[in-house]
Amino acid sequence: xxxxxxxxxxxxxxxxxxxxxxxxxxxxxxxxxxxxxxxxxxxxxxxxxxxxxxxxxxxxxxxxxxxxxxxxxxxxxxxxxxxxxxxxxxxxxxxxxxxxxxxxxxxxxxxxxxxxxxxxxxxxxxxxxxxxxxxxxxxxxxxxxxxxxxxxxxxx
Numbered sequence: 001x002x003x004x005x006x007x008x009x010x011x012x013x014x015x016x017x018x019x020x021x022x023x024x025x026x027x028x029x030x031x032x033x034x035x036x037x038x039x040x041x042x043x044x045x046x047x048x049x050x051x052x053x054x055x056x057x058x059x060x061x062x063x064x065x066x067x068x069x070x071x072x073x074x075x076x077x078x079x080x081x082x083x084x085x086x087x088x089x090x091x092x093x094x095x096x097x098x099x100x101x102x103x104x105x106x107x108x109x110x111x112x113x114x115x116x117x118x119x120x121x122x123x124x125x126x127x128x129x130x131x132x133x134x135x136x137x138x139x140x141x142x143x144x145x146x147x148x149x150x151x152x153x154x155x156x
């Protein structure tokens with residue numbers, strides 16, 4: 001397994017998109033959803049890492065233990081639903097991720113469509129919700145269990 005936690009500047013880079021690959025996307029090869037011989041990618045999320053982030057309360061970007069506030073990076077629809085697919089992060093990690101991905105207009109970080117805009121929201125706590133058998137979207141979500149304290153559209 002790869003070294004974690006890592007400083008944001010030490011995250012591996014997606015060779016196709018040129019952006020950092022966060023911890024929750026699987027920053028190593030041959031573990032979780034990334035089979036040996038595959039190329040690192042920021043397009044999807046690694047199911048094992050997502051669950052690890054939820055259960056161990058570690059940052060979805062760097063892999064270090066979380067404190068407060070918790071920062072969520074997502075789309076406007078994720079904020080409106082209060083259900084994020086990318087695990088929570090440190091505020092500084094989330095800000096770095098938004099800056100790095102601001103010009104990416106493709107499906108990344110487990111999203112099923114390119115984001116129209118990135119949104120950064122902070123909160124104090126969350127619930128990890130696994131999809132039910134009848135749910136159309138089989139991806140788990142992180143649902144803030146306290147009010148969002150800040151919602152900031154990220155500029156492109």
